[in-house]
Amino acid sequence: MFRHLTIVAAIASLAIASLAAAQPVLAQGATVTTRQLTADAANAMVMAAMEQCRKDGYKVSVAIVDRAGNLQAYIRDAGAGPQTLETSRRKAFTSAAFGITSGEFATRVATPAAAGLKDVPGVISLGGGVPIKIGNETIGGIGVGGAPGADKDEACANAGLLKIADQLK
Numbered sequence: 001m002f003r004h005l006t007i008v009a010a011i012a013s014l015a016i017a018s019l020a021a022a023q024p025v026l027a028q029g030a031t032v033t034t035r036q037l038t039a040d041a042a043n044a045m046v047m048a049a050m051e052q053c054r055k056d057g058y059k060v061s062v063a064i065v066d067r068a069g070n071l072q073a074y075i076r077d078a079g080a081g082p083q084t085l086e087t088s089r090r091k092a093f094t095s096a097a098f099g100i101t102s103g104e105f106a107t108r109v110a111t112p113a114a115a116g117l118k119d120v121p122g123v124i125s126l127g128g129g130v131p132i133k134i135g136n137e138t139i140g141g142i143g144v145g146g147a148p149g150a151d152k153d154e155a156c157a158n159a160g161l162l163k164i165a166d167q168l169k
Helices: 001-029 039-055 084-098 104-110 115-119 150-163
Strands: 060-068 071-076 128-134 137-145
Touching: 001 084, 001 128, 039 060, 039 071, 039 137, 039 150, 060 084, 071 084, 084 104, 084 128, 084 137, 104 128, 104 150, 128 150, 137 150
Parallel strands: none
Antiparallel strands: 060 071, 060 137, 128 137
């Protein structure tokens, strides 16, 4: 009888250990790990984009948003227009939300099939926003507003990305 109780106790101990070991697996399957820029990386990006625009003779604003569209870093150059705050943020948001440049977004919403996307709150169909990616994963967006043309805004945004490109691997 003693031997029978020892076997039952051993089986019960194994069952409890199995359940305890299974819990973390269930918890891991119910969560998602995301990546986000550090404050230092976001600040380096806005400064690099600003420096490129200054070198090219433009007064701009630069915004960085995370994957959820939350503003992470922002700078407005002295003399940049008052609208550049909002346009740079919305360009960054559009790129983060759709994982494409805001210029590509503008092209897409010009078609009847995608026209309704321009009505999504917070987006803007102006070029100058670029997604921040690690591989195929979009982790945020950078937007520039105030240069005389979307192509020039986007070039400055790309200079910001280039500043930390080696860290986005």
